[in-house]
Amino acid sequence: MSSQRKRSTGEPARRKLGVLVNPVAGMGGRVGLKGTDGAEVTREALRLGAEPESPRRAFEALRVLAPMKDEIDVISFPGEMGEDILRDAGFLPKVIGTIRPGQTSSADTERAAKEMVKLGVDLLLFAGGDGTARDIYRVVGRDVTVLGVPAGVKMHSAVFAITPRVAGDVTMRFLRSPAGDTTEGEVMDIDEVSFRKGFLNARLYGYLRVPRESQHLQSAKSGGTRTEKQVVQGIATELFRTMDKACLYIFGPGTTTRDILAQLHLEKTLLGVDVVVGGRVVARDVNEKQLGLLMGRDKPAKIIVTPIGGQGYIFGRGNQQLSGKIVGRVGKDNIIVVASKEKLASLNGRPLLVDTGDALVDRSLEGYVRVIVGFGEYVMCKVES
Amino acid sequence: MPRDPDTLLRKFHEARWDEQIIFEMSVPGERGILVNEADPKVRKAVGNAASSIPNGLRRKSAPKLPEVNQMRVLRHFMHLSQETMGTDVTIDISQGTCTMKYSPKVQEHMAGRHPGIREIHPLQPAETVQGLLEIIYSLEKFLKEISGMDRFSFQPAGGAQAAYTASSIVRAYHASRKDLERTETITTMFSHPCDAAGPSTAGFNVITIMPDKDGYADIDAFKAALSKRTAAIFITNPEDTGIYNPRIDEFVKAAHDVGALCYYDQANANGMLGITRARDAGFDLCHFNLHKTFSVPHGSMGGAVGALGCAGYLAKYLPVPQVKYDKKKGYYYDYGTKDSIGKVRSFMGNTQSLVKSYSWIMQHGAEGLHETAVCSVLNNNYMMKLLSEVPGVTIHYAPGKRRLEQVRYTWEQLKKDTGVGTEDVMRRMADFGLQHYWTSHHPWVLPEPFTLEPCESYSKDDIDEYVAVLRQISKEAYENPEFVKNSPYNQVVHRVPNPSINEPERIAVTWRQYLKKGLDKKSSSKLQSKRVHS
Numbered sequence: 024m025s026s027q028r029k030r031s032t033g034e035p036a037r038r039k040l041g042v043l044v045n046p047v048a049g050m051g052g053r054v055g056l057k058g059t060d061g062a063e064v065t066r067e068a069l070r071l072g073a074e075p076e077s078p079r080r081a082f083e084a085l086r087v088l089a090p091m092k093d094e095i096d097v098i099s100f101p102g103e104m105g106e107d108i109l110r111d112a113g114f115l116p117k118v119i120g121t122i123r124p125g126q127t128s129s130a131d132t133e134r135a136a137k138e139m140v141k142l143g144v145d146l147l148l149f150a151g152g153d154g155t156a157r158d159i160y161r162v163v164g165r166d167v168t169v170l171g172v173p174a175g176v177k178m179h180s181a182v183f184a185i186t187p188r189v190a191g192d193v194t195m196r197f198l199r200s201p202a203g204d205t206t207e208g209e210v211m212d213i214d215e216v217s218f219r220k221g222f223l224n225a226r227l228y229g230y231l232r233v234p235r236e237s238q239h240l241q242s243a244k245s246g247g248t249r250t251e252k253q254v255v256q257g258i259a260t261e262l263f264r265t266m267d268k269a270c271l272y273i274f275g276p277g278t279t280t281r282d283i284l285a286q287l288h289l290e291k292t293l294l295g296v297d298v299v300v301g302g303r304v305v306a307r308d309v310n311e312k313q314l315g316l317l318m319g320r321d322k323p324a325k326i327i328v329t330p331i332g333g334q335g336y337i338f339g340r341g342n343q344q345l346s347g348k349i350v351g352r353v354g355k356d357n358i359i360v361v362a363s364k365e366k367l368a369s370l371n372g373r374p375l376l377v378d379t380g381d382a383l384v385d386r387s388l389e390g391y392v393r394v395i396v397g398f399g400e401y402v403m404c405k406v407e408s
Numbered sequence: 409m410p411r412d413p414d415t416l417l418r419k420f421h422e423a424r425w426d427e428q429i430i431f432e433m434s435v436p437g438e439r440g441i442l443v444n445e446a447d448p449k450v451r452k453a454v455g456n457a458a459s460s461i462p463n464g465l466r467r468k469s470a471p472k473l474p475e476v477n478q479m480r481v482l483r484h485f486m487h488l489s490q491e492t493m494g495t496d497v498t499i500d501i502s503q504g505t506c507t508m509k510y511s512p513k514v515q516e517h518m519a520g521r522h523p524g525i526r527e528i529h530p531l532q533p534a535e536t537v538q539g540l541l542e543i544i545y546s547l548e549k550f551l552k553e554i555s556g557m558d559r560f561s562f563q564p565a566g567g568a569q570a571a572y573t574a575s576s577i578v579r580a581y582h583a584s585r586k587d588l589e590r591t592e593t594i595t596t597m598f599s600h601p602c603d604a605a606g607p608s609t610a611g612f613n614v615i616t617i618m619p620d621k622d623g624y625a626d627i628d629a630f631k632a633a634l635s636k637r638t639a640a641i642f643i644t645n646p647e648d649t650g651i652y653n654p655r656i657d658e659f660v661k662a663a664h665d666v667g668a669l670c671y672y673d674q675a676n677a678n679g680m681l682g683i684t685r686a687r688d689a690g691f692d693l694c695h696f697n698l699h700k701t702f703s704v705p706h707g708s709m710g711g712a713v714g715a716l717g718c719a720g721y722l723a724k725y726l727p728v729p730q731v732k733y734d735k736k737k738g739y740y741y742d743y744g745t746k747d748s749i750g751k752v753r754s755f756m757g758n759t760q761s762l763v764k765s766y767s768w769i770m771q772h773g774a775e776g777l778h779e780t781a782v783c784s785v786l787n788n789n790y791m792m793k794l795l796s797e798v799p800g801v802t803i804h805y806a807p808g809k810r811r812l813e814q815v816r817y818t819w820e821q822l823k824k825d826t827g828v829g830t831e832d833v834m835r836r837m838a839d840f841g842l843q844h845y846w847t848s849h850h851p852w853v854l855p856e857p858f859t860l861e862p863c864e865s866y867s868k869d870d871i872d873e874y875v876a877v878l879r880q881i882s883k884e885a886y887e888n889p890e891f892v893k894n895s896p897y898n899q900v901v902h903r904v905p906n907p908s909i910n911e912p913e914r915i916a917v918t919w920r921q922y923l924k925k926g927l928d929k930k931s932s933s934k935l936q937s938k939r940v941h942s
Contacts, residue, residue, distance in 0.1 A: 087827050090890050188827040192893075364616075368597075368851040372621060391632035399613040400604070402597075403629040 038146075038198045039096045041139035042085070042116065043159075045132055045151035046103040048175045049076030077174035078108050080187040081150035084172045085112035087191025095198055098142055100135040103127065132158040140167045145203075146234070148194055150187075153177040153212040157228050160210045165232045168205050170194060179334065181208040182231045197234040206251065207278050208233040209331060211341055227276055227294050227331055227341030254363045255279060257397035259286035262327065262361065271318060272299040273353070275328035275342045279361055283327070296344045311346045318352065325357040326350065335370045337406070338388070339378030347381020355387055360394045360404070367394065367402055374405035382408070416876035420841035421898040423490035430484055431919045434474035441478055491900045493843040495705070499870045501791070502837075502845035504814045504859030505600070505648055507678045507700035512771065515703065515764040525763055530755035534740045540759060541739035544731045547766045554777070555674070555694055556687025557717030562698075563727045563757040567675050570695035570714025571606025571642060574671050576749040577693065577718065577725040578640040579610060581669065584747065590639035590668070596625035598647035598816075601849050603673050607642060619853065623649050623805025631662055638668040640692075646676050648849065648859060649804075650788065650811030660690035669693065669722075677701045678863055679785045679813030682778030686717070693718045703768035704761040713761045727752050783864035784813045787871060791815075791862045794875040800825060800882045804854050814861035818854045828885035828892045830856040836884070836895035840877040 050073035099105030099116040109116045136159045152175010171183035172190040184190035197203040207230040284291040295308030331341040385408030393401040500508040548560045564570040593607040596617045604614045620626040646652040672686040672694035686694035698713040729741035800822025823829045834844040848857035916922035
């Protein structure tokens, strides 16, 4: 993916950085709440003695950035939403918008993100968690490059740097490089209400554009010799050479599966499960029931999935349409896992995980799977439930 | 300025010549030294030399070469050579897996100056190059003894070509048995990439095994990958972590049980010479990098040799010609095997390098080779101990276990604590007169990696100085991360913008491209960094 910014061959224009702090992010964690989505929970967190985490973490990131304060223009919302911490770190931000101190909400996050995009920021640096990422995603989509300073309780999304300090570092490199390389990071969140009751329901909400090196262990500039596009081409070619015309191909969500189908000039829904037969998309964004109908009694079917999020889940996070019932019917031998080697390496030795909601099916998937990582290239991965 | 005796750090500064590109130095009419015309008799005997070149191959106009006098050419390239940090200039422990050992200069003398090597032609009849053929024959004998294998080919010009050649042999072997279903090979994540690339180029599908929690290739995953489709396994041991896989015989047995062949990439053999042998562990094929273990300098496909060995039943597939000996005929080229996979390199490959390895082995003898292994392992474990005490350094896997000849370290902790990563440290090293180190193959399995190999050539003092530099940089990172991130300070180029690699419109690898893209019209300071990098 290339940067939104035009590459110029002359002197680079002054880069603009938007800084957005969700002042209540991360408060729920230490007091045993699962997050701070919603005003009531925030009040509860405060009552339990929670202290704001995000300003402190944002400060850590900004301190790393401080040496370039004279090179860039910084834009923020007032007070606790960024201005205060920026001033503490030695920046002189251009402050926009208004807030009611002590009573900010997700609407303020959305407003701030929207305004900053309008002002043409090159990078939007935010301190928060999954909820903040969702709020930002809702209003900016993939229009601007975004990077998260990890400060929330829930951080399933692949839009955060591993530490606040690294966030500062990545930001500096991104703003200083003439053509900052970007990629798409998943925005995931779990439903806090059901999680507090003990059920985990993780949904894939969409993708934000992030600096490439924030996602991977290695920085992009030292990265391998293949581009993301070439990797996907390799995976797609490998997959296509084994495809059978009569078989139902059920493609799970994700950028990898979307890009594979793009190689066949087929458009895939990014977040949905789509079905391909004989080289044509026969159904888009299907749910469990529709899948069951399409599969009929004994139609041969294969599922193509890619790990979603940083945890390595191939079933049960962000693709719940592929339920235990469906996966069980398709069977382990007909499940094709695709991923880049980089993605598998970023799991840091952890296995691929399944959580279809059906323990028997989950157990049947355990063992080893050959993940397609390129043309004629596979990696053996352990699957656990 | 002498090295500080207490800190072992140097006040180093690289030469900085602000050198132009040679094309920019061109002055019309300037030239080198004119050679006297040949004697009329000679000219008459030779006739018009150009007429021997076919018309279609002759230039219509002169090449646009820079016009520079000889002395300026000499100075130009001397200047550039002073702006590099090669093995002969610096303590080159940095290039882990490359085994940057000292290559005694006597070998250069033998290979480059001895008329019996320098002045012969590959098309000369065998009876006129008996000396060279004897060297090749003897070197093969040495490597057979070292590895336990039955035959060697020296044609592959590097480890990757050896892996490709071995893949071709694997294919020929299974084809000869009408076993055509074997389309897959298996390798491991920490094996060298050529163990995947070689078979892949030869048309195999490649399955990679990830490491288990101790850093060994996961044997259960390996067994799950084996099948009647498995043609061969291509494996490095010790892998690039420096950890020797003690269960390697189980891997070999499991592969043989399904009818697959086993290939041992011995590029990391320096710590095992005279201690273990590939054939004794059951392997069917192996290769040594003569440009690593056997002292030939690295040469970017120029001087490299991937000496490929195999068991007797695979010898008929090796590239031809092979050098053989007969009491009556002496040494001769044998083209006789109809099953050979053919040539992978013209003539006998990089023969000068064979002379260097032959010389090196002769200097050491069997006991010397064993001592090489022992010293390289000792050096490595001494260095690992020192580095394990440097703040910010992590050594993953197999805690408490010794490594063989190299270690994959990481600056993961330093990055978390200070934001300073492996590439920052790498740049800062140059300020102390050390070459940047090698990180890891891609993708990085371990974050912020660096791989060091202090083979037998380096003294305790060399290792102490090297570690002192890393210790100093770690200290600087904890005290002032920005300082390290902005390094280097004592180099020709302060910092090269890496993302420029992704900007085709700003990269020029030839002068013609450079002009075509209008890069000559940009400011000179920018060009300087661009030039040095590209």
